[in-house]
Amino acid sequence: MAEGPAGVRRRGVLRATGLALLAAPLGCAARAPAALDAAGAQRLLDRRARELLDPARGARPADPFSARLARVPLRSWTYRVTSVSTDATGERATLRADLDHRIAGHDPAPVTSARTLALRRGPDRWHVTAERPAPGARPGLWDHGPVDVVHGTRTLVLGTARGEEHRTELTRLAALADRAVEEVGTAWDEDWTRRLLVVVPGSPEAMAALLGEPAAGYRGIAAVTTGRRGPGPADRIVVNPEAYRELSAFGRRIVLTHEATHVATRARTSARTPMWLSEGYADWAAHRAEPAGPALRQRAPALARAVRDGRAPERLPTDADFGFGNDPERLARAYEGAWLACRLVADHWGRPRLNALYRAVDAARPGAGAAEAVLGEVLGVTAAEFTARWRARLLRDLG
Structure with a gap:
């Protein structure tokens, strides 16, 4: 209990005379807290x-x-x-x-x-x-236990604390994420924060809780990026610790660069952007930084199997094809097909035109088919002509 000068003097008296100790309960009694409003x-x-x-x-x-x-x-x-x-x-x-x-x-x-x-x-x-x-x-990462923190050059990694060995893994992840920032800068030609916030929960279940989704949908997903367009909190790259740990060094670099690309392109990604373009562009940016990686058939194994079996797709992947609850083969074919569509644009028309296509779709008039209409404006081909070129290249490169 706070006391004024008189209280200070009273404490001095109490120290000086034992008889005055009898007054201590009255002079220093704690005041009961008021009812809570x-x-x-x-x-x-x-x-x-x-x-x-x-x-x-x-x-x-x-x-x-x-x-x-x-x-x-x-x-x-x-x-x-x-x-x-x-x-x-x-x-x-x-x-x-x-x-x-x-x-x-x-x-x-x-x-x-x-x-x-x-x-x-x-x-x-x-x-x-x-x-x-x-x-x-949704919980915060701290609702699952103590949080470990690793600072990279351009990256902050927050992970559920699990000892020094796990902290070493977070340090390696921060280094890869820093590299991803640099790689995205060679692909995307607009300004962005060039900073990443990476969250590593302790389990797939904890990851799903952070995202507010059922865990089953994220079992094979190594990482996802959360965020929204416009002013708001920074995007979070949320890592599935089990799926990420199973990846090769090559796979980890691809995943982190892919997610960093989503952060970089957020301001130009809208409801008009089809997922084949947003996901395909992110994979294109990730793979172009790895020219010495595995052969194309190894990088697109699900689509290569479909082509060899005579089941080459007749159309570009739809948004529905990218649902995390889909059959894994269908999901893999969607990502691989989207990557190769963006790769076709970059190889045939050039990187600046691919970036221009991404921006033009975002700026297009709202409505279905924005991407298809913009293909003619930016690339000079109809949607049907572009799809035919894409399919022919799949047959050539993966057959």
């Missing part, structure tokens, strides 16, 4: 936010949630109370709040999530005893 709850969460932003936050063993964030470079962390409920005893309470947070050096705008906090009434104040995602809300 919205204003009081907001003040409590404001204090909690300041503590979580404190550089010494990891040194508070009594708050395990704070320790989980100890290494995370937070720029901001702010709660907004949305509801307060207290149990019948008045000793425990539950808060609902919206949380805004930003990662320093990456998020130009906050990430917003709904949170639930459990509180207990103490002798002098209310205390947070637990924090978790609100029902139906």
Whole structure:
């Protein structure tokens, strides 16, 4: 309890005379905390936010949630109370709040999530005893345990902490991601942040939880990029630790460069951009940096099998072909076919024209068939003529 000058003098007297110790319970009794209302709850969460932003936050063993964030470079962390409920005893309470947070050096705008906090009434104040995602809300990486952090030159990697061996893996990943930034810069000719934020959860299930999707759809997916067009938080490249670990060194470079390309082209990717162009361009940017990689049939094995079996596709991949819940062969053929379509544009018309095609589709008038209409404007061919050239090249190169 805070005391003025009189209180200070009183403490001096208590030290000087043992008889005055009898007055100690009256002079220093803790004031019971008031019933919790919205204003009081907001003040409590404001204090909690300041503590979580404190550089010494990891040194508070009594708050395990704070320790989980100890290494995370937070720029901001702010709660907004949305509801307060207290149990019948008045000793425990539950808060609902919206949380805004930003990662320093990456998020130009906050990430917003709904949170639930459990509180207990103490002798002098209310205390947070637990924090978790609100029902139906996506968790943060820190909701799965302590977060390890590795800084690259242009990359920040956040991973579920699992010991020094795992930290070494995160360090290697950061180096590959830095290389990916450079490789994308040789393909995409527009300015972008040239910074990557990579998140590595501890399991495919944790990855799916971060994405708000069923785990089954991501079993064979090594990484995905989340984000939105326009002002907002930075894109996150979310890595599936099991699928990524199974890749060769070549495969890991392809995956990270592919995802970095999505980050670079985000500002030019819209609902008008067909997935064969967005995914194909990302694969083209990744593969062009690896001229000494495996032969073409090895890089496009699913499509090569289809061509050899007399099942060469008659059309470019549709958006439906890229569904993560699809048969793995269908999904693989979609990605490989999209890559080879963009490779055809770059080889026949040149890299600047491929980039111009990507931008022109984004700028096209809304409506179905934007990409097909733009093919004629940028490449001088109809959609049917382009598809025929693409199919002929598949038969030639993969047959």
